[in-house]
Amino acid sequence: MSQVTIDSNEVDIVIAAFHSDLTSFLEEWRPMFSRFHLIIVQDPDLKEDLKIPKGFNVDIYTKSDIEKLFTSSGVSKFSGYACRFFGYLVSKRKYIISLDDDCSPAKDTNGDLVDIVTQHITNLKTPATPLFFNTLYDPYRKGADFVRGYPFSLRSGVPCVLSCGLWLNLADYDAPTQALKPDLRNSRYVDAVMTIPKYSLMPMSGINIAFDREIVGPAILPALKLTKEGKFRWETMEDIWCGLVVKVVCDHLQLGVKTGIPYVWRNERGSAIDSLKKEWEGVKLVEELVPFFQTLKLSSDAVTAEACVTEIAAAIKKGSHSVLDGAADNIVEWVKIRKEFESRVLG
Structure with a gap:
């Protein structure tokens, strides 16, 4: 593989969350994700609170966060698989890596x-x-x-x-x-x-x-x-x-x-x-x-x-x-x- 320089400040990892307990998922990915900023967007249709292990630089967005920006009428735009697009929207970094849970x-x-x-x-x-x-x-x-x-x-x-x-x-x-x-x-x-x-x-x-x-x-x-x-x-x-x-x-x-x-x-x-x-x-x-x-x-x-x-x-x-x-x-x-x-x- 050609060697490239990866600046952690250039990368957001957007995770679409369809399950409430992300502990096992994130622990599996910890060796690769620990030095990068994570954006986790909870599917608005998921009712339970997310469980996130400690030690990650993470911003979590839920249905209430979407409602603050788009009101309740806009939540449907980001339900289901479309929740990842909200993560793309709020990212401030040059590169986005997108992954499901x-x-x-x-x-x-x-x-x-x-x-x-x-x-x-x-x-x-x-x-x-x-x-x-x-x-x-x-x-x-x-x-x-x-x-x-x-x-x-x-x-x-x-x-x-x-x-x-x-x-x-x-x-x-x-x-x-x-x-x-x-x-x-x-x-x-x-x-x-x-x-x-x-x-x-x-x-x-x-x-x-x-x-x-x-x-x-x-x-x-x-x-x-x-x-x-x-x-x-x-x-x-x-x-x-x-x-x-x-x-x-x-x-x-x-x-x-x-x-x-x-x-x-x-x-x-x-x-x-x-x-x-x-x-x-x-x-x-x-x-x-x-x-x-x-x-x-x-x-x-x-x-x-x-x-x-x-x-x-x-x-x-x-x-x-x-x-x-x-x-x-x-x-x-x-x-x-x-x-x-x-x-x-x-x-």
Whole structure:
């Protein structure tokens, strides 16, 4: 691994808390997290008080904290999996690492614990190569380089702003796959990082990611927090949508996205059938979303992530996606919220 300098003051670790007792979870992560600032956001639907062991630099945000900023009507924006987005909002640091409380440290092929902080920040602090694929994957990694035929004019790469880690044990399969293959587990640790090519979309999971908040933060947004006549809660679609948005933004701004290591161990959680009830409308919606994002063109005037997502909202409004009208409104609202929050709270 290329050696990078990690300043603890540059990093926030955002943890979405869906269980009240985080003692075991945090003790497992103590070797990696103890010198960094933690932002723990409790799911507003979780009624019990959180149990946090001592010895961490941590800020905890609960339903009452969200209500202070958004009133009770705004709490639903950050319920369920969307609670992590509140952590992104209150962070003041350059880099955010996002993790759910059902993840444990993974072990590499040598049996050593995977340091997700070091690897994620290394991914973000070394260039990405979305314009031309290097068949030895990340050429900036120790022991690797560009292969024969790789244009020298492209070897400086572009800034990497999003690092998407992976999972051992319970991989990020959708509910239909889990229901059809209930015993399917991921046991393959592939010690590699690759840049996702320009114009290739991807499904993103918010469970194990890191991003540059200052550059691409406005595009990491909970716009697809949808409810359809109170029957469907498409909570598992939020980060899928977010991945489509942020990849289009990165492609337009000549920024990079990496995937691969670091891994986490994803523990067993929930019922595939219950998840299917929540996901099914979202599964169908993806088939409509992908062509929309594949053909989406942003203007040369969009030179920031904020300007890009504003144009995406406008493009949605011009289209025939009635279901996405709410997402367009949410994008506009999120941009406004970030501006107001940063001026009012962060100064």
